[in-house]
Amino acid sequence: MINLRINGDMRAVDVPGDMPLLWVLRDILGLTGTKFGCGIAQCGACTVHLDGIPVRSCLLPVGTIGERAITTIEGIAETPNGAKIQKAWLDLEVIQCGYCQSGQIMSATALLNVTPNPDDADIDAAMAGNICRCGTYVRIREAIKQAAKSV
Amino acid sequence: MFDATATRAGPTRRTFLKAGAAVGGAFLLGFHLPSAMAANAETTVFAPNAFIRIDRQGKVTLIMPQVEMGQGIYTTVAMILAEELDAAFDQVVLEAAPPNDALYANPTFRIQVTGNSNSVRAFWLPLRKAGAAARALLVEASARIWQVDPATCRTDSGEVFHDASGRKASYAALVEHTAGLTAPADPPLKSTANFKLIGQSLKRLDTPDKVNGKVIYGIDAMPPGVTFATLAACPVFGGKVGHVDDSKAKSLPGVRQIVVLDDLVAVVGDHMWAARQGLEALKITWVEGPNAAVSSDDVWKQLRAASEKEGVTARSVGDATGALSKGELIEAAYELPFLAHATMEPMNCTVHLTADSCEIWVGSQVLSRAQAVAAKITGLPLEKITVHNLLIGGGFGRRLEVDHIDKAVRIAQQVAAPVKVVWTREEDIRHDVYRPVYRDRLSATLSGGRIVGWKHRITGSSIIARWLPPAFQKGIDIDAIDSAADIPYDIPNLSVDYVRDEPPAMPTGFWRGVGPNNNVFAIESFMDELARKAGKDPVAFRRDMLGKAPRLQAVLDLAAAKAGWGNPLPPRMGRGIALQTSFGSYIATVAEAEVDEAGEIRVRRIVSAVDTGIVVNPDTVVAQVQGGLIFGLTAALYGEITIDRGRVQQSNFHDYRMLRIDQTPAIEVHLIKSGEAPGGIGETGTTAAPPALGNAIFAATGVRLRRLPIDRSLLAGRKVG
Numbered sequence: 001m002i003n004l005r006i007n008g009d010m011r012a013v014d015v016p017g018d019m020p021l022l023w024v025l026r027d028i029l030g031l032t033g034t035k036f037g038c039g040i041a042q043c044g045a046c047t048v049h050l051d052g053i054p055v056r057s058c059l060l061p062v063g064t065i066g067e068r069a070i071t072t073i074e075g076i077a078e079t080p081n082g083a084k085i086q087k088a089w090l091d092l093e094v095i096q097c098g099y100c101q102s103g104q105i106m107s108a109t110a111l112l113n114v115t116p117n118p119d120d121a122d123i124d125a126a127m128a129g130n131i132c133r134c135g136t137y138v139r140i141r142e143a144i145k146q147a148a149k150s151v
Numbered sequence: 152m153f154d155a156t157a158t159r160a161g162p163t164r165r166t167f168l169k170a171g172a173a174v175g176g177a178f179l180l181g182f183h184l185p186s187a188m189a190a191n192a193e194t195t196v197f198a199p200n201a202f203i204r205i206d207r208q209g210k211v212t213l214i215m216p217q218v219e220m221g222q223g224i225y226t227t228v229a230m231i232l233a234e235e236l237d238a239a240f241d242q243v244v245l246e247a248a249p250p251n252d253a254l255y256a257n258p259t260f261r262i263q264v265t266g267n268s269n270s271v272r273a274f275w276l277p278l279r280k281a282g283a284a285a286r287a288l289l290v291e292a293s294a295r296i297w298q299v300d301p302a303t304c305r306t307d308s309g310e311v312f313h314d315a316s317g318r319k320a321s322y323a324a325l326v327e328h329t330a331g332l333t334a335p336a337d338p339p340l341k342s343t344a345n346f347k348l349i350g351q352s353l354k355r356l357d358t359p360d361k362v363n364g365k366v367i368y369g370i371d372a373m374p375p376g377v378t379f380a381t382l383a384a385c386p387v388f389g390g391k392v393g394h395v396d397d398s399k400a401k402s403l404p405g406v407r408q409i410v411v412l413d414d415l416v417a418v419v420g421d422h423m424w425a426a427r428q429g430l431e432a433l434k435i436t437w438v439e440g441p442n443a444a445v446s447s448d449d450v451w452k453q454l455r456a457a458s459e460k461e462g463v464t465a466r467s468v469g470d471a472t473g474a475l476s477k478g479e480l481i482e483a484a485y486e487l488p489f490l491a492h493a494t495m496e497p498m499n500c501t502v503h504l505t506a507d508s509c510e511i512w513v514g515s516q517v518l519s520r521a522q523a524v525a526a527k528i529t530g531l532p533l534e535k536i537t538v539h540n541l542l543i544g545g546g547f548g549r550r551l552e553v554d555h556i557d558k559a560v561r562i563a564q565q566v567a568a569p570v571k572v573v574w575t576r577e578e579d580i581r582h583d584v585y586r587p588v589y590r591d592r593l594s595a596t597l598s599g600g601r602i603v604g605w606k607h608r609i610t611g612s613s614i615i616a617r618w619l620p621p622a623f624q625k626g627i628d629i630d631a632i633d634s635a636a637d638i639p640y641d642i643p644n645l646s647v648d649y650v651r652d653e654p655p656a657m658p659t660g661f662w663r664g665v666g667p668n669n670n671v672f673a674i675e676s677f678m679d680e681l682a683r684k685a686g687k688d689p690v691a692f693r694r695d696m697l698g699k700a701p702r703l704q705a706v707l708d709l710a711a712a713k714a715g716w717g718n719p720l721p722p723r724m725g726r727g728i729a730l731q732t733s734f735g736s737y738i739a740t741v742a743e744a745e746v747d748e749a750g751e752i753r754v755r756r757i758v759s760a761v762d763t764g765i766v767v768n769p770d771t772v773v774a775q776v777q778g779g780l781i782f783g784l785t786a787a788l789y790g791e792i793t794i795d796r797g798r799v800q801q802s803n804f805h806d807y808r809m810l811r812i813d814q815t816p817a818i819e820v821h822l823i824k825s826g827e828a829p830g831g832i833g834e835t836g837t838t839a840a841p842p843a844l845g846n847a848i849f850a851a852t853g854v855r856l857r858r859l860p861i862d863r864s865l866l867a868g869r870k871v872g
Contacts, residue, residue, distance in 0.1 A: 016404060019424045027379055027422035032371035033364015035544075036423070037495050038576045042804035045495060073364035086362040093354070093770055096778055097221025098361030099495040099544030105362060124813035131804060133495045133545050134221050135781025135836075137815040139774070 002062055006031070007075025017063025022046045024062045025072060033073035033102050037131070044130030047103040047110075048072050052079075054110040056129075073102035081112040081147070088147035096134035104130050108144050117148050203232060203285045209309060209323030211238045216248045216255040216263065217270040218516055219357050220543035220550070221778075222833045223771035224270050226355045228278060230767050231271075234348045235282030235341060237306035238322070245356060250522040250538050260619065263519040266551050267665065268734040268831025271767060275829050283338035292328040293320045343765060343826055352770035357542065368544045370573060372501040372512030377569045378407060380562060381426040382417040384582050387439040387797035388656045392416055396434035403429050410565045417562045423573055442656035442797040450588060450654050450794070451486075458484070458590040458610035462648030463626035465609075466636040469644035474604025475596055481684055482594040485673040486858045489654075489792035490586035490662055491799075491807060496544025497579040500559035503569035504529065509536045509560070510569075514543035516550040524553045528560045547782070548661035551618070552584045580807055581799040584660030585792055587612035589631075591673035600685045601696060605645035607635050609670065612659040613651045626651065633666035634733045634838070638674060639703050640696040656797055663782055664837035667733035675729040675842035676857065679849060689728050689846065690716055702762050703730055705823060706739040710760035713821055714741035723747065724755070727846025733838050735830030736763040737823075740780070742843035743816075746851045750867030754784060754816040754844060759836065761820060764827035772832050773820045779836020780818055785810040787841035791860050 001012045006029070013028050025031040025048070034057060037045030041056040048057045049071040076082030085108045088094075095101050104127070111118055111126035118126070123144055132140070204212040213232050219225045229243050248255045248263070255263045259273045286306055293311040294301040297318055305312050312319045343349075360366040385391060395416055397409040405425025410417040418429035501512040502525075509529050515521040518540050525536045543550055559572040574582070589611035596604040613628040622629060627649055636647045653659075662668070682692035690711050697704040707730060711717075716726060724745045731738050743756040757780055766772050789808035793800045801807040845856045852869045856862070 015422075016424075019422070023422050023424040026371075027424070030373055031364070032367070032373065035495070036370065036497065036573070038804050039427075040576075040803055040805070043495070043809075073362075077363060089362050090354070090358060093352075093358065093774060095221075095355075095358045095361045096223070096774060097495065097543060097545045098358065098366060099368060101361055102364055128811045128813040131495065131809045131811060133493060133547070133782070133809065135778030135785075135810070135815075136774075137781065137810075137812040138777050138818050140812060141815075 004062070004065060004070060005067070006070045007072060007078070013062070015062060018061045021048065021057040021060045021062045021065065021070070025057065031072055031074055035099055035102055037100065037103070042131070043100070044103040044107060045100050047106040047130065049106060049110060052110065052113050054107050073106060076105060076109055079109065082109045084147040084150050085109045085112065085143070088143040088150065092139050092143045092146060094136050094139040094143050096136055100130060100132045104132065104140060108140070108147070111144065112148060118144060203236060203281060205322050205326055207323055207326050209242060209321055210244055211236070211242050211309070211322070212244045212246050214246050214248050216257070216274070218247065218265045218514070218518070218540060218543060220265070220514070220516065220546035222775060223355055223357075223768065224265070225357050226353060227271060227767045227771060228274060229356060230348045230353060231275065231278045232282045234346055235279045236286050237308065239308040240348055240353060242309055247540050248518070250518040252519045263517065264551065265516045265546070266548065266661065268833040268835065271829045272735055272831050279340050280338060283340050284334040287335050287338045288329050288332050289322050289325050291332055292325045296320070296328060349765065349767050350769070352768055355771070367541050368496050369501070369512060369514035369541045370496055370499045370544065372539070372541060372571060374501065374503055374510070374512065374569045377501065377571050378419050378566065379421065379423045379426050380410070380417045380419040380566070380570050380572045381423060381430055381575055381578070382415050382558060382562065382572060383430055383435065383578065384415040384558070385437045385439065386581060387437065387442050388658065389442050390414070390440040390797070391438045393436035393438045395436075400429040400432035403432060408566060409433070410562050412561055415558060417572065419566055419570060427575065439797060445656040445797045446795050447793040450657070453655065454588055454590050454610060454652055457650050457652035458592055458608060460650050462608050462610070462650040464646065464648050465627050465632040466645070466647045468642070471604055471606055471644045471646035474644035475594060475606060477604070478596045478598060480594055480596060481681060482592070483677055483680055483857060485591045485593070485669070485676055487589045487669045487672065488790065488859060489588055489657060490786060490790045491580050491583040491792050491801070492545070492547045492549035492662060493580065493804075493807060493809065494545030494547060494549050497576055498549070498555040498574040499572060500556045501569065501571040502559045502563035504560065504563040507531070507535060510539070511537065511556065511560070512539045512541060513556055514541050514550060515553070515556070516543070516546050517553065520553050521556050524557050525560045528557065529564070547663040548665070549583065551661050554584065576804070577802040580802050583792075584658045586662030586668070587614065587659040588654055589669035591669055593673060593677045595677070595681055597681060597685050600687055600692070602640065602642045602681060603644060605638075605642045607638075607645075607647045607674070608650065609635055609647070610650040610652050611669065612653050614659055614661055616651070618660070628666075630661075630666040633670065634731060635670040635674065637732065639700040639730070639732045640678075640693070641699050642696065656794060663779070664834045667731065667834070667838040671729065671731045671733060671838040672842045672845070672859065675731070676845050676855075679727070679846045680855060688717070693728070693730060700732070702737040703732060703739070706730075706737050706760040706762050709821055709823065710739035710741050710758055713760065713819060714743070714756075714758040716741060723851055725847045725850025725852070727843045727848070727850055729839055729842035729846065731835070731838055734832070734835055736761060736832055736835050737830075738762075738835050738839055740839040740843040742840065742847040744844055744847040744851060746848060746866050746869070748868060750863035750865070750869070752788065752848065752861065752863070752866070754814070756817045756819070757840065757843065758819045759821070759839060760823065761832075761835070762823040762825050763830040763832050764825050765829050766822060767829060769822055772822060775832045776820045776836045777818050779834060780840045781810055781815060781836075783837040783840030784844065786837070787844050787859050787861055788814075789860055
């Protein structure tokens with residue numbers, strides 16, 4: 001059994017330690033908001049937080065997480081920056097198909113956690129690992145700036 | 152054309168079982184659509200196609216014939232219906248239509264399909280008439296109760312008013328009084344000046360659940376007892392499974408079953424990780440078949456040879472041969488590569504098959520075909536096959552195909568439990584249905600700064616011949632010639648012909664932008680070449696030949712003004728223009744790009760001016776153009792699928808690259824106010840970006856790019872002013 005702290009809840013899962021967190025979340029725990037996109041940490045769709053830091057869950061062995069707190073898209077509204085990002089995403093209608101947006105929101109929230117007022121270069125550096133095939137980047141940029149300004 | 156009846160029916164239609172059973176006593180309006188492709192009145196098929204349902208609590212349910220894949224169509228279609236119904240938009244609830252061609256066929260294609268940027272164009276009038284007919288029935292019901300002339304009543308936000316007597320009634324209260332009334336055959340439509348919803352940037356109905364992980368895409372289906380599978384099809388197109396050694400895979404924890412079919416192997420497990428581990432542990436010997444030696448060189452040799460043949464004439468004006476024989480003949484050929492769709496949601500399909508039923512969870516642009524393919528494989532009648540159409544994590548044409556459903560159902564035939572089949576990204580890239588390679592040969596003659604002779608030969612695969620055979624007539628693929636046969640420039644002598652050439656090995660399919668992709672790239676690149684030959688500015692050269700296309704002239708002027716066309720730029724930077732009339736919309740796009748000494752390209756800014764007729768939801772139109780431009784930039788800068796030994800060489804996002812945020816230019820989209828019927832928008836940006844960028848790079852470097860993706864080695868080390 002592996003014990004995980006996910007969105008504030010303790011969950012025990014009977015899975016191999018080398019199983020990536022992505023599949024534990026999706027297939028074992030039914031937390032399907034975290035998405036599979038590439039499986040090789042190239043697209044960012046699977047981004048979650050470990051102690052507030054963004055990680056690609058598709059390559060993260062679940063046995064290495066230990067005590068660190070996992071936050072997924074299902075729990076991000078409970079964090080102040082997560083809620084701000086979600087609101088800005090809706091206010092500016094960032095989303096199209098939405099499949100990558102869980103990962104985008106997780107990366108954007110993590111950016112605000114460390115850089116409260118990001119400029120374009122900060123945004124590029126923090127968000128370049130998240131692919132959006134619908135091409136919502138222009139609005140992602142605006143929405144991060146709006147969220148940073150909001151209280 | 153309407154055959155609407157108000158009933159107090161409960162679940163009178165099987166397709167309504169889910170909602171109807173829960174509601175009961177609902178107002179149900181079916182309506183008939185004219186079939187746009189019918190040859191004459193005798194063969195016209197009238198069939199109910201979409202529905203409005205209002206329950207006694209006043210909830211207005213709109214049954215959505217079109218599927219949501221990010222283009223905002225749920226909101227747009229709901230706005231059109233609600234506008235004429237005069238419903239309060241916050242009372243509107245959406246329900247995805249079940250598979251049923253008879254009820255929900257797209258009026259243009261006659262099957263249930265969402266594609267070709269056609270939803271608003273196809274359903275604009277039918278849905279307005281449906282809304283207006285429903286509204287007229289509710290007014291009629293209230294007028295009878297009040298014993299007044301219906302003409303003295305008005306409606307607003309889900310209520311009927313009789314101002315003279317100060318009475319009003321909610322639609323909810325009127326539901327039971329609509330029984331026995333007949334809807335008007337030709338209800339009056341609102342004048343555009345009276346639109347309350349259309350033209351507003353209303354908030355999208357599908358997005359709130361997309362910020363919190365609640366939205367369910369096909370890949371998120373979790374029916375009770377579901378198992379997880381992933382698959383490998385023969386890496387060589389058309390190959391078969393030879394031998395499978397599963398001794399190691401079978402012993403892995405979590406692996407339940409190895410499924411070996413004629414053309415693929417799947418591993419079923421307790422979760423996707425087990426399935427993937429199991430698949431990697433298999434030793435599969437393939438029988439590679441007739442395509443085992445095919446390479447990209449073979450593809451291009453065949454295509455180039457085919458483009459030397461005479462094609463089937465798609466359009467002929469004046470005397471092209473005569474006009475092309477006088478003066479300097481300017482010639483160029485343009486080539487586009489195979490492309491994968493790479494939707495962010497990899498291909499997947501979940502199936503629960505029992506002896507007498509089949510339940511499918513999937514995101515599909517062709518719902519009735521999804522059902523039909525399952526029926527064909529299982530032998531079950533259509534009514535035994537339930538398809539849950541979930542939201543789509545990117546379509547772009549990929550989900551106009553049903554190969555993923557075909558494979559999942561065949562795997563499910565071997566599995567006792569519900570099975571979710573998820574493709575790896577590698578499988579998704581290597582077994583796509585690819586945007587075909589195209590070769591466009593153009594030639595022209597000039598006189599007095601204008602084009603006097605024009606010949607355009609398009610050579611490529613016919614997707615239509617496979618996908619919609621009745622539409623493939625007399626050797627012409629109507630998609631492949633789209634935006635070429637109807638070139639907007641005023642050219643006195645022109646000829647457009649088409650050579651069908653099916654590439655070896657590679658399956659071909661629709662890809663965002665479809666036929667106009669190659670045609671707009673070729674034509675607008677060539678127009679730029681001709682402008683230089685004529686010694687004219689590329690904007691002025693085009694403008695002088697748009698006398699018969701005032702809407703295009705207007706967007707050209709707007710885009711040029713907004714982009715600062717003609718203002719000086721620093722060295723190594725250039726602006727390029729591209730025009731198009733594709734999908735019923737008129738668009739001019741200016742790209743501004745910088746090329747460094749290593750040949751790397753920085754797209755700095757894109758300005759598009761758009762006349763797409765009446766705009767239902769302006770913000771959605773802007774979003775579609777922004778996203779479409781980025782999709783087109785990705786193709787121009789990076790997109791190419793190649794094959795070697797019959798296998799696709801790319802596999803994932805590291806070698807099939809996508810534009811990322813740090814390469815994204817500033818994008819401005821300017822909409823022109825128009826009273827014309829709406830055009831299509833979802834694919835327009837994709838067709839616009841590559842030629843605008845190519846022309847900008849020419850302006851920056853003097854290098855003419857006639858192939859995509861852009862070859863940086865042609866630009867490297869280039870000394871420019």
